[in-house]
Amino acid sequence: MTSQTGSHPARPLPGRATSRATSLAGLIGFALLLVAAALLARAAAHLVPPAYWLDALRDPAPGQMATLLLRDALLPRFVVSLAAGAALGLSGTLFQQVLRNPLAEPGTLAVFSGAKLAVMAATLFAPVLLTFGPEGAALLGGLSSFGAVALLGARRGFAPLVLILGGLVVTFVCDGLAQALLLFHHEALTDVLVWQSGSLSQNSWEPALALSGVLALGALATIPLIRALTALELDENGAQSLGVAVAPLRLAALMLAVGLAVAVICAVGAIGFIGLAGPALARAAGAVTLRQRLWQAPLMAAALLALTDQLVQMLLGGAMPTGAVTAVLGAPLLLFLLRRVRAGHVAAPILAAAPPARGTGAWPLLLLAGGLAALTLVALGLGRAPGGWALVTGEDFTAMFHWRGPRVAGAAAAGALFAIAGQILQRATGNPLASPELLGVSAGAGLGLLAVLFLAPAVTPGLMLGATSLGAGAVLAIMVALARRASLAGESLLLAGVALTALLSAIGAVVLFTGDPRTIILLEWLSGSTYGVTLSQAAQAGGVLLAVLLALPLLRRWLEIVPLGRPLGRALGLGGSVSPLLLAVAAVATAAGTLMVGPLSFAGLMAPHMARLMGLNRPLPQAIAAALIGALLMVLADFLGRTLAFPWQMPAGLVASLIGGGYVLWLLWRRPA
Structure with missing residues (x-):
């Protein structure tokens, strides 16, 4: 894979302008987060007066449904939205850095669709794989679908548009197979449908704590990779000349990115395009180096998902899965980002028909x-x-x-x-x-x-x-x-x-x-x-x-x-x-x-x-x-x-x-x- 297969902004000159851009990107992320927190406080005040919040968290009164909803539903949901958004933002940043592709994220690379299909298939044909939860089957499915996309992309030098087009077509195929399973086994897959809808509704702190732990482990695992991942901005020969083992690095980073995405889908279902929006907003706000994007993209994604979820609860009463809403908002974002990937990034047409023999015979x-x-x-x-x-x-x-x-x-x-x-x-x-x-x-x-x-x-x-x-x-x-x-x-x-x-x-x-x-x-x-x-x-x-x-x-x-x-x-x-x-x-x-x-x-x-x-x-x-x-x-x-x-x-x-x-x-x- 060479540097010509991706699209990255030019590295800025160090100085005060870069520092101001970095500060701006961070301020925007924190501002969005504060708006989401304000909406959370508004919703909490409708349940319990602010003066009783601490008492409700420490020891909710028996039989007081409002305090229980505050402690075991509203607050865990907010934490889950932050953890899921940050995990998807980190996953998208890793995908984009390794593949040199500003359109890469778990949804566009078929990780979500493969994970969903694998869990549905395991539910019907190999329930033993779900003994300890859906994580194993989902990870296998996500890796398999992404592996198919990566194989297609490798034959065209990982050209961005080839990779994403392949990812979306693999998504269509996986979704078609999932729909076929659903037609034949609707009753058996009802729970899976609820799980994969992308709803952030919670009734305990267990998913929030588990997802937060996965996010912390993912962040810690990313730290030792930062220097080598930065070298990937050079071409492959340049990275190797700096002592970077390119193939193992890519494998480790991609496995980490897939793992973070699978953790999210196992916790709350498919949350589309957040892994694309977080890095895109961070880059647009001035986060141009990898170190900047690795903390600002998760921050942007977490704030965006939390804000979207709070608006869904406020405007729609929480009845609509947040994942469906993010998918509606994310498709226009993908259309906008397509303008940044010019034809020059693809050395030759993605597909072309073989030259046919001319003829008009009957x-x-x-x-x-x-x-x-x-x-x-x-x-x-x-x-x-x-x-x-x-x-x-x-x-x-x-x-x-x-x-x-x-x-x-x-x-x-x-x-x-x-x-x-x-x-x-x-x-x-x-x-x-x-x-x-x-x-x-x-x-x-x-x-x-x-x-x-x-x-x-x-x-x-x-x-x-x-x-x-x-x-x-x-x-x-x-x-x-x-x-x-x-x-x-x-x-x-x-x-x-x-x-x-x-x-x-x-x-x-x-x-x-x-x-x-x-x-x-x-x-x-x-x-x-x-x-x-x-x-x-x-x-x-x-x-x-x-x-x-x-x-x-x-x-x-x-x-x-x-x-x-x-x-x-x-x-x-x-x-x-x-x-x-x-x-x-x-x-x-x-x-x-x-x-x-x-x-x-x-x-x-x-x-x-x-x-x-x-x-x-x-x-x-x-x-x-x-x-x-x-x-x-x-x-x-x-x-x-x-x-x-x-x-x-x-x-x-x-x-x-x-x-x-x-x-x-x-x-x-x-x-x-």
Whole structure:
């Protein structure tokens, strides 16, 4: 790993300016902490008058619920928020220093998702691992998921954007597997769901004392590493010339960072983005050296988490898990920090499709159409029953078609719509990894759906399609504007889209915790299930697909010219209104597909990529092939979800996201430096 793979501010000249900056950073942290303490005092005064606080702490009167709440709930919760925030701030600082990556933290590196998945799996299949608590399983899961991310990053020299994109995709895969376990074993995992929600609620001092002890041990273990970690700001040869054993140092620091994060998740669940915000705020306030960041970043993170938790208690009554709120606030922070990681920090594109052979032959299209027809017949006629596999024919087929027909048609239409949207986006941006899922367009459609559910007096299919189209179009317009201003590289745009998808998931989690009856629609949509698709819904998706297919011949010339760039496009007569029209078609296609199978399927990424690998490089044949491939993928995902885990069913969107997430990870792996 070389110094070119990260982003660090230049080392300042020693003197009074650095001292003032350091003082400012510390003052800001202490000021935030004082505000949080003031809010704590306000809440405590509502329970017990200040004159009786000491008596309540020393010997609460029997039967006095207010004094017990003060001593065993309110105060331990405040201490836990401080200890958890400081631990995550220290963990994030270590990750960022070792990996030379200002975006690194336990959440973006998949430590949290791996730990949660491991505890869920151990609860179901190896409860003996939980005999002494979840720490062992969580540590194993966190290390495994981070190890997978590190292996992906190592093949690209630990380039920051490669590492974070890999981390977020690993997070999607782990979360998908966790959701699959939850679908099959919801009752057995109820306690795990409460544990992983990120709630800081306490009923004793035990977790606070345990987490504070882990934090103290982590800080003590960091002290002897400071000098060697500072040398890592040089390149690898420079650090070794100073006598630093680079590989053992990295391993020790990363193990320490993972251990601190796992301790937090075992105590209070996943607290997203605090490990990113603490170091970022400390650096922005003037903490530029490692020694400064090692105490100011934990201070900032502790104050930020404590302040957020106090505001959650004051404004929401403490009913909302603080971890969900920090995730909502953290995704915009990630988008902001992306501007600091320029394209120059990545020596080559993260991913690129292999150069395809040019071709427009009809044989690939005929084979794909035949394959889709055969798979559709299998999906309609083949299923599992208590006695085993069963193939229905004749009148039984007609009767079963009433149940299977709409869901198969809806899945096929959604896959084709995602594929066409992905092909338009890839040609419009010149990026083979652009897709509705990775650019956040599906997330925008989800935000439009949320707006309709909570603002419209009556929800109709047409209104849902219109709102999701507007949401998808708005996000797409933002992404294109960012690209045109050249403030973000292509890889950063992908990561920004993934951050928007994470933001949607966090907002969805917050909304689900409200208990509003309208969240049932949101829950069904998030799962990507085709179980309840009606004939009218499938017909609506099919109608949108037909309109998009009819529009493709009219867009063919524009799709041919757009990849050549704006100057050459203008020279060839490409008008300024072309891009908005293409984006509108992609937005409507994404919205209609998202309503069928949820926000994350990766069909929009895989299908155009596979069409290019088949040698179809002209816009119209490529779009038709991509649509057929997308339909194939989603029909297959629906069939597998219906049959693999019989008598349970896995949502088609979930199955497709697991397949697609694995595909993205394979693409990351196959592109060596």
